[in-house]
Amino acid sequence: MCAVQSFGPRHAPGWVALSNALLNRQVTAGALLDEDARRDPTQLSRRWVVLDRGDGGGVVGTAHLYFFPFDPPGCLHASVLVHPAHRGRGVGRALWRTLEAEARQHNGARLAATVADNDAASLAWARRRGFAPQFHRFTSKLDLHTFDAAAFQADVERAAAQGVDFADLHGADGPTLDRYVNFVADRLTETPDLAGHPRWPLEQVREILRLDHAPRPEWLVLAVGPDGQWLGTTAMVAVASGTVAYNELTAVAPGARGRGLALLLKLQAIRRAREAGFPVMRTNNHSANTPMLAVNRRLGFAPLPGQYTLVRPAPDSGRARVCPQTFRATPSGRQS
Ligand SMILES: CC(C)(COP(=O)(O)OP(=O)(O)OC[C@H]1O[C@@H](n2cnc3c(N)ncnc32)[C@H](O)[C@@H]1OP(=O)(O)O)[C@@H](O)C(=O)NCCC(=O)NCCS
Structure with a gap:
């Protein structure tokens, strides 16, 4: 007992x-x-x-x-x-x-749970309790000691030719930070992870960016167009008691996609992580996020085993719905 x-x-x-x-x-x-x-x-x-x-x-x-x-x-x-x-x-x-x-x-309430994708016994345990898989996410990591920034020189020159500049929020005033938090809130619901979700309250955005308890505005980077327009962002925070640089979000506004900016934003995060002495960068990805997975692969991120997110419907609302397009990761956590 x-x-x-x-x-x-x-x-x-x-x-x-x-x-x-x-x-x-x-x-x-x-x-x-x-x-x-x-x-x-x-x-x-x-x-x-x-x-x-x-x-x-x-x-x-x-x-x-x-x-x-x-x-x-x-x-x-x-x-x-x-x-x-x-x-x-x-x-x-x-x-x-x-x-x-x-x-x-x-x-x-409807319940959600996460189970390691290589743990068949726990997955069966959750299924016996009415949970059904909805999607798969996995972590990837990049070795910052061996990363070769010079291999991406042509990409950097391409950004310069487009007139795109990169700026971080170090020294930004309150209104600029507020504008940034709103910019991130807009980008979040454009990710596969949060598509169809309500826009996050701004306090929740500030929390994932650590703005109120461990602010590092120099790790919040914007891609800025020739006319000053904000085109995209990458946000990095320190995790694991400060030993790992975590790339919380890299997002490009819909009108600026297809120009290679996600890779350039990530290069900015990588540069800052190396300057800060981090040995490794980690990020989490939805397995259906094809463009971001391609960028991570090119940069050399190595996928680790991941997790299924499962949902159990509220008891009187029928069976959990499985999304076939997004539930197609292999048990190893890599893309099929
Ligand atoms: C899933 C997890 C929580 C199960 O923990 P556990 O302590 O082994 O759970 P239980 O012992 O209660 O149940 C495991 C099975 O052992 C058997 N069992 C339970 N009590 C038993 C007993 N007294 N004697 C013999 N067998 C028993 C049952 O088959 C039981 O499954 P059931 O309750 O669905 O019939 C554990 O494997 C775990 O920590 N996994 C990693 C985290 C995770 O994935 N959690 C699930 C999502 S929230």
């Missing part, structure tokens, strides 16, 4: 030890608590844990029900993690029951 208990700050070290190991992250206990403190209080976030030997041992299972802005609209995100040595004993079941009961308090 597993005792599920509500999460408290004392569980944070055990929580991150488990989630870092399973999700290949490097979050500190302090960063987890800071993230919770920054959360919009109107958006749900509830955590639970199961401890080894009742209350005396380490965290062997976690559950988290929360609002995740990249999920399909109207979903709450459900995450259940169990230490591999404690699986198959009902820990996951007990955590799921608790999480599902809480979800029922929120109009029996």
Whole structure:
């Protein structure tokens, strides 16, 4: 019999030890608590844990029900993690029951979950609970030590010939930063990840850009046309306790696409990441994002195993809809 208990700050070290190991992250206990403190209080976030030997041992299972802005609209995100040595004993079941009961308090919300694409047992576990895959995302990484910027000299010259310039937001005044946040909000719903989603509130855009807690405006780069028009952007933040440069977004406005600007924007991010001493850059991609995947391949990003996002419809709304065009990644996480 597993005792599920509500999460408290004392569980944070055990929580991150488990989630870092399973999700290949490097979050500190302090960063987890800071993230919770920054959360919009109107958006749900509830955590639970199961401890080894009742209350005396380490965290062997976690559950988290929360609002995740990249999920399909109207979903709450459900995450259940169990230490591999404690699986198959009902820990996951007990955590799921608790999480599902809480979800029922929120109009029996539609739930979204992510499962590693190389974890058939967890995928089957989620399917038994009514989840169906909707799309696939994967991380890629670029070795910044071996990256050869000189190989892209012709691309850089092509940008100059178009009269396109690159500027970052270092020293930008408040109105310019606000304009930038709005520009990013417009670009986000043009990505395959967020197509059809409502425009994000500006506070949410500021949060993913770290503007209010770890601002690095020099890592927010714009492509600017000859007439001063903003054509596209790339945004980089530091993750993994500052050891990895994460390319949060690279986006080109619809009217400026097809001119090679995404590659040039990424080169700007790469240059800044190398100047800041990062050994590696990471990014996340929707598997159906063909143009961005092509750019990443050309730059030398190496794909890593990815994750399926699955959705469980609200209990009375029928079966989950699978999108055949977007659900076509191979189990290795690479494109088919
Ligand atoms: C998916 C995951 C949470 C399951 O955790 P778990 O503790 O092994 O879950 P359970 O033990 O409750 O269930 C696993 C299966 O073991 C079996 N089982 C459960 N209790 C058992 C018991 N007492 N004796 C024998 N078998 C048992 C059942 O077949 C059960 O599946 P079912 O409940 O669907 O019938 C775990 O594999 C994991 O952490 N995966 C990575 C994260 C992830 O992908 N999470 C899912 C998305 S939220």
